[in-house]
Amino acid sequence: MNTQASSAARNLTLVRDKDAPKKDATVCTNPATGDVIAIYPTHTIEDVKTAVQNARQAQPAWQALPLKKKIAYVKKFAEYIQKNSAKLAEIISQDNGKTVFDAMFAEVGPATLATSYYCKNAAKFLADRKLKAGNIMLMNKRSRIVRVPYGVVGIISPWNYPFAIPFSEVVMGLLAGNTVILKAASETQVVGHALKECVEYAGLPEHVFTYINMPGSKAGDAFIDAGVDKLFFTGSVPIGKYLMKKASERLTPLVLELGGNDAMIVCDDADLYRAACGAVWAGMQNAGQSCGGVERIYVDKKVYPEFLSILKQRVENLRVGDGKQVTTDIGAMTTRKQMMTVQEHIDDALAKGAKIFAQSQCPQNSKGNFMPCTVLTNVDHAMLVMKDETFGPVVGVMPVENMDEAIALANDSNLGLTCSVWSKNRKKAVQIGRRVIAGAVMINDHLMCHGLAETPWGGFKESGIGRTHGDIGFAEMTQPQVIVDDILSTMPFVRRNFWWQPFEKMQYDGMKGLIDLFHGKGFWERFVGLNKLGHAFYRTFVTK
Numbered sequence: 001m002n003t004q005a006s007s008a009a010r011n012l013t014l015v016r017d018k019d020a021p022k023k024d025a026t027v028c029t030n031p032a033t034g035d036v037i038a039i040y041p042t043h044t045i046e047d048v049k050t051a052v053q054n055a056r057q058a059q060p061a062w063q064a065l066p067l068k069k070k071i072a073y074v075k076k077f078a079e080y081i082q083k084n085s086a087k088l089a090e091i092i093s094q095d096n097g098k099t100v101f102d103a104m105f106a107e108v109g110p111a112t113l114a115t116s117y118y119c120k121n122a123a124k125f126l127a128d129r130k131l132k133a134g135n136i137m138l139m140n141k142r143s144r145i146v147r148v149p150y151g152v153v154g155i156i157s158p159w160n161y162p163f164a165i166p167f168s169e170v171v172m173g174l175l176a177g178n179t180v181i182l183k184a185a186s187e188t189q190v191v192g193h194a195l196k197e198c199v200e201y202a203g204l205p206e207h208v209f210t211y212i213n214m215p216g217s218k219a220g221d222a223f224i225d226a227g228v229d230k231l232f233f234t235g236s237v238p239i240g241k242y243l244m245k246k247a248s249e250r251l252t253p254l255v256l257e258l259g260g261n262d263a264m265i266v267c268d269d270a271d272l273y274r275a276a277c278g279a280v281w282a283g284m285q286n287a288g289q290s291c292g293g294v295e296r297i298y299v300d301k302k303v304y305p306e307f308l309s310i311l312k313q314r315v316e317n318l319r320v321g322d323g324k325q326v327t328t329d330i331g332a333m334t335t336r337k338q339m340m341t342v343q344e345h346i347d348d349a350l351a352k353g354a355k356i357f358a359q360s361q362c363p364q365n366s367k368g369n370f371m372p373c374t375v376l377t378n379v380d381h382a383m384l385v386m387k388d389e390t391f392g393p394v395v396g397v398m399p400v401e402n403m404d405e406a407i408a409l410a411n412d413s414n415l416g417l418t419c420s421v422w423s424k425n426r427k428k429a430v431q432i433g434r435r436v437i438a439g440a441v442m443i444n445d446h447l448m449c450h451g452l453a454e455t456p457w458g459g460f461k462e463s464g465i466g467r468t469h470g471d472i473g474f475a476e477m478t479q480p481q482v483i484v485d486d487i488l489s490t491m492p493f494v495r496r497n498f499w500w501q502p503f504e505k506m507q508y509d510g511m512k513g514l515i516d517l518f519h520g521k522g523f524w525e526r527f528v529g530l531n532k533l534g535h536a537f538y539r540t541f542v543t544k
Contacts, residue, residue, distance in 0.1 A: 026189045026213055031097030031332040032322040034367040040189050043214045045222045048181075051210040052226040055152045055179035058207035063149055063177035067126065070175055071119045076202035077171065078115040081108060088194055090324070092163055095190040097332035097369060098286050099323035106286065107164040110451040114168045117453035118474065122175040125474045131482075137514060137533070140488040147478035149177035150253070154228035156219050158235055159185035159334050160289040160391075161450075163195055168453070169232050169468055170199065174208070176477035181228065183212040183219045187334055224252050232476075233257070234291075237389075237415075237462050244465075255466030255476050257458055259291040260417025261389045263410035264446060265432060266307055267403065267423035268300040274444065275422040276310035279395060282420070282446035284318065284373045287333045288342070288393035292418040292440065292447050292457075296379075296386050297397045298406040304399040308377070311397070312358040315373050321363050330360070330393065333369040342371060342392030349376050349383040349396065357397070381412055389415065407435045417459035420446035439463060498536045510536020 028038040043051075062070075081088060085108050092103035131143040153173040157166035166182055173180040184192025196211040214222065216235070220243045223231055232255045233243055240258040247254050264282070266275050283294040299307050323331030333339050350356070358375040371393055379386050379396035386396050400406045410419055419438040423429040426443055433441035439459035440449050449455045450469070458467035467473045488494045498507055509532045516529025 026186050028095060028188070028190050030094050030368075031334050032094075032324075032366075032368040032370075037094060038190050038193075040193065040213055043212050045214075045218065045225075048212060048214070048219075048222040049226045051181050051207075051212060052152055052154075052223075052228055054207040055181055055210060056227075058205060059149070059151050059177075059179040062174075062179055062205060062208050067123055067175070070177075071122060073202045073204055074115060074119055074171055074175060077167075077198055078112045080198045080201040081112050081115075084198075085112075088163065088198075091194045092188075092191050093323040093331065095188045096159065096162055097323060097334045098289075099326075099328045099331040101326050101328070102286055102323070102331065103163075106451065107161060110164050110453070111167045113451070114164075114453040114469075115171060118168075118171050118175055121471070122474070125471055126176065126478070135518075140486055141484055142487055143482055143484045146481045146483060147176070147475070148481045149478055151178060151229035152227070153178040153180050153477065154223040154231045155180060155182045156216070156223065156231070156233045156235070157182065157184050157192075159187035160286060160291070162188035162191035164450075165234055166192075167195060167198075168473075170195075170209070172468075172474050172477050174204075176474065178229075178477060179208050179210075181210045181212060181223070183214060183216075183223070186213070186215055189213055221246060224250060228252065230254070230477075232468065235259075240464065255458075255468060256464040257291065257466075257468065258415075258462060258464040259389045259391070260415045260438075260459055260463050261295050261387065261413050262292055262415075262418045262438070262446075263406075263413075263420075263436070264294045264297045265403070265406045265410060265419070265421045265436075266297065266299040266303065267421070267425075267429065267432070268302045269424050270303065270307075270422040271424060271444070272303055272307050273310055276307055276314055278420070278422070278444070278446055279311060280314045280318070280373075282448075283395040284315070284330055284393045285447065287330055287371065288373075289334060289338065289391055290447055291389075291391075291463075292450060294395055294420070294446055295390055296409075297395055298400045298409050299397060300403070300406075301399040301401060304397075308357065308375075308397060311375060315358040315360055315375055318360040318373050320360050320370055320373065322368065330373060333371055333392065336369060338391060339369055339371055342390055342394060345383075345385040345388070345390045345392070346374065346376070346394060349379060349385045352380075352383050354379045354383060354385075354396070360393075381409065387413065403432055407432060411435075411437050414462045415459065416461040417463040418442065418446070418449070420444075437461065439467075498538075507536050 024042050026040045030037050088108050089100045089103040093100045126147050129145040133139045155169050199209050224246050230253045234257040237258045240256040319329045321328045354376045355378045357377040360373040362370045362372050373393040376396045416438045418440040419436040420442045421429040421433045429443045437460050454470050456467040456472040457469040513529040513532025520526040
């Protein structure tokens, strides 16, 4: 099939012909080599409209399907991953640039854990919740909250974790009873289509899941204009703000995960070796392209030199190269555009007085998107690297007088996704972490909480709105509906409520009596109130 195929066929078939025409197509390259590895046709705005229409028609039947049957479908996803785990890790590495080790540990493995977690807990998350009566006088009104799927859920996913991020959202959306339309990042379409194959392996009913390939510049408008009932977007702050404004035209609800410039706080009693190793992991892993990764480190001045010494040794020994080798520590960056942003931040810092304290080596004479892992010192908050999201293998390290200063600096940002605190005194670390304005705080670890299916993921301030993952993230896939049931309403002697028409003074006095009964001063005032309420309540049992 070529790119001139019909829209219906494009919706079902992928192209991996490297010689296919490039017009209206996405060209995928290996960031480590620059080689073209696949070309895929793109969908049109009309394709998106059709996809939403089809998904809306399919949704009621999917919602009505017993949860056990939905779970049986979703468990097939894990079965596919288990059979193809090494293949998936290789695809992620070749398409995104990260190492196969990173792909297995940070994407493929967490995807299977997420499947197990949501299949096991979906019934509990979706169960009706009874509400306790708020007042004894209205105990006959029994209320419960039920969870109702939105309908058609749209997901626009990023290129930095092209498998793990959309996978969990697809699983939650389907188990909650929604039909799902996924638009994966253009930069990692090979991974997107691998995820598509994983979902299609389960044999879902037609139009319950739809995969879309189109430029990110068009996708948000296309999804909202086509009428998705909720949109999940992971990406940049400017695009997130644009989508929020766009969604306001239709009041389309959004969940936005927009990145971070995350802080690491190292106390004077921290295990410095563990802290330095953790900084390398969370700051350099995935070539620093993790929205929740460490970008700025604040270290108590008493241990600052020792921490830097360990950090220098760990960074300078990192093995940067083609991620196809399991023993490679850091792979390639995904895009040249992002490399330019990282270099801009480094240049800005150096021009303002920062120093390169440590750097790893990079492959020589390579066509790949490789950058050295870099530690900057003499940094301050006038520098881009400490104020904006760098999204690359760079960390800035600052000494601080005390933890109050560290907290103030950590909070000096328009972003607030994650933070970590490192101390042998975990109680003290938690107290420090609670003062940081961030959506996720980790003690003596960093970044990995995205891999915990049970933990909600999302940030404060301009890091986004809403959550994914865990019971809170699962709840984002449904709307709460309250059902109020009058358990006396079918009894023949209860014909109406005492606040119904026609109105009489007795009713007015009865409501005032209710107030006096519960809030009056002294026994007599409350007794009089009860008497007035009783006369009014009598109307419930008579007919006029």
